[in-house]
Structures are given as structure tokens and as C-alpha cells.
Amino acid sequence: MPAYNAAMTVRASVQTLLMQTFSDWEAVIVDDGSKDNTLEVLQEIERMDSRVRVITQSNQRQAAARNTGIAQAHGRYIAFLDADDFGVPARFAKQVAFLDRHNDVTVLGGGRIDFDAVTGAELGVLLHPEDHDILCSRIYTECPFTTSTVMARAEFFQFRRFDPAMPPCEDHDLWIRSYGDDGVRYHNLYEPLVRYACRKYISWKHYWQISRMYKRALKKEGRWPLHAWYALRPLIAAVRFNPLCRRG
Numbered sequence: 001m002p003a004y005n006a007a008m009t010v011r012a013s014v015q016t017l018l019m020q021t022f023s024d025w026e027a028v029i030v031d032d033g034s035k036d037n038t039l040e041v042l043q044e045i046e047r048m049d050s051r052v053r054v055i056t057q058s059n060q061r062q063a064a065a066r067n068t069g070i071a072q073a074h075g076r077y078i079a080f081l082d083a084d085d086f087g088v089p090a091r092f093a094k095q096v097a098f099l100d101r102h103n104d105v106t107v108l109g110g111g112r113i114d115f116d117a118v119t120g121a122e123l124g125v126l127l128h129p130e131d132h133d134i135l136c137s138r139i140y141t142e143c144p145f146t147t148s149t150v151m152a153r154a155e156f157f158q159f160r161r162f163d164p165a166m167p168p169c170e171d172h173d174l175w176i177r178s179y180g181d182d183g184v185r186y187h188n189l190y191e192p193l194v195r196y197a198c199r200k201y202i203s204w205k206h207y208w209q210i211s212r213m214y215k216r217a218l219k220k221e222g223r224w225p226l227h228a229w230y231a232l233r234p235l236i237a238a239v240r241f242n243p244l245c246r247r248g
Contacts, residue, residue: 062167094189
């Protein structure tokens with residue numbers, strides 16, 4: 001869990017870990033140079049539950065904070081949860097059981113319940129496709145996972161990390177860099193696993209970064225400029241729609 005200036009939400013987010021029906025976990029929470037009292041809140045939680053481990057670093061943004069957490073994790077599975085999202089109680093139990101039964105699945109996500117981070121009002125349910133082939137066929141048009149629902153085998157991260165130069169789409173960048181690798185298989189549970197905070201924050205730079213991500217991946221696959229349309233789509237979307245979208 002990366003946490004930056006999350007004092008208002010991180011306690012409730014961690015509480016959803018403490019309420020998991022699967023109890024054999026450790027929480028590695030990385031305070032990414034918060035300027036509010038996030039660290040004090042986390043240290044209080046750490047004193048109350050030995051499964052919670054707090055790490056501090058200078059502000060390097062969420063990709064670097066996730067990488068720090070990955071490097072410190074000890075489990076055979078590594079799961080993500082952002083400091084303003086909230087897991088459902090059976091999330092870990094369902095994902096661990098699925099990965100234990102399906103040795104071919106490398107990265108497992110799930111659906112989410114969107115809510116307005118300001119008002120708390122529920123905005124609906126988003127369910128990602130389940131099947132690996134469908135997720136891969138759409139990987140240049142939509143992100144295959146909501147990061148706060150992801151649980152992956154630890155070996156997936158042996159030679160892979162989030163790119164600190166790619167926020168705010170460092171998650172999609174990692175999945176798009178990895179989907180064609182030998183032994184990598186994606187899947188989603190077709191049910192909500194988290195309550196996901198949505199904000200009006202998407203800027204023009206976000207769309208530019210998505211286009212940059214697509215271009216880099218297409219060049220690596222030898223598909224540039226033949227499939228340059230994929231890289232242009234986000235910029236066209238930014239022109240057609242208000243860049244300050246409702247969803248985060």
C-alpha cells in the first residue's frame with residue numbers, strides 16, 4: 001500500500017485488511033513522504049497489529065512506493081490496495097483460493113464498486129473481463145486490471161517493477177509490458193473485490209502519458225507506426241471529452 005497525504009482515509013483502508021476473512025497476511029505500507037500526519041496514523045496502526053509494517057521514504061510517487069513495498073514483501077502472493085480504497089472482507093480468501101487452484105494464472109484481479117471520494121455516493125459497479133485472451137486483445141484500449149484488486153504471484157515481480165517514469169498509468173504500463181511474456185497469464189474474478197475512490201483529477205498530461213505508454217510498447221513489439229492509431233486514441237479522447245473526468 002502506497003500512502004501519500006492519506007491521513008483522512010488510510011485508517012479505514014487498513015481496517016478493511018484487518019477485517020479480511022483470510023488472516024495470514026502482512027501489510028507493507030509505504031509512507032511516500034507525506035506532509036500531513038499519515039505517518040503518525042500508520043505508526044499507531046503498526047503498534048496495534050504486528051502484521052502491519054510501515055516503511056518511510058522521500059516522496060517519489062506511487063510507482064516507486066509500490067516497488068519499495070514489493071521489495072519488502074515476504075509472501076508467495078503480492079496484493080495491492082491504495083490508501084483510499086477499501087477491500088471487501090472475502091477478497092483475500094477468494095483470490096488465494098483461486099490462485100491455489102489455478103497454477104497457470106499469474107496475475108489475478110477483480111471488479112470494483114465505484115464511489116465518489118468527496119460525497120461517498122456509490123457510482124456503480126465495474127467488472128473487468130475474466131479471460132486472459134480477451135484481456136490481452138483489449139490491452140491497447142483498456143487497462144486489464146484495477147490495481148487495488150490485483151493479487152499476483154511473487155515470482156511475477158522477480159524481474160518486473162512499475163516504471164517510476166510512467167505515473168499515473170504505471171500499472172497499465174506494467175501489464176502491457178508483461179502480457180506477452182512466457183508463463184504470464186491474466187485473469188479477473190467477475191465480482192467486486194474493492195470499493196474504489198473516484199475523483200475529478202484526470203488532466204491532459206494523463207492522456208499524453210497513456211499515448212506515450214502505447215507508443216513505447218508498440219515500438220517494442222515492432223508494431224509502430226503501423227498501429228499508431230492506438231497511441232493517438234487517448235489524445236483524440238482528450239480533445240473530444242472533458243479531461244477532468246468524473247472517474248479516477
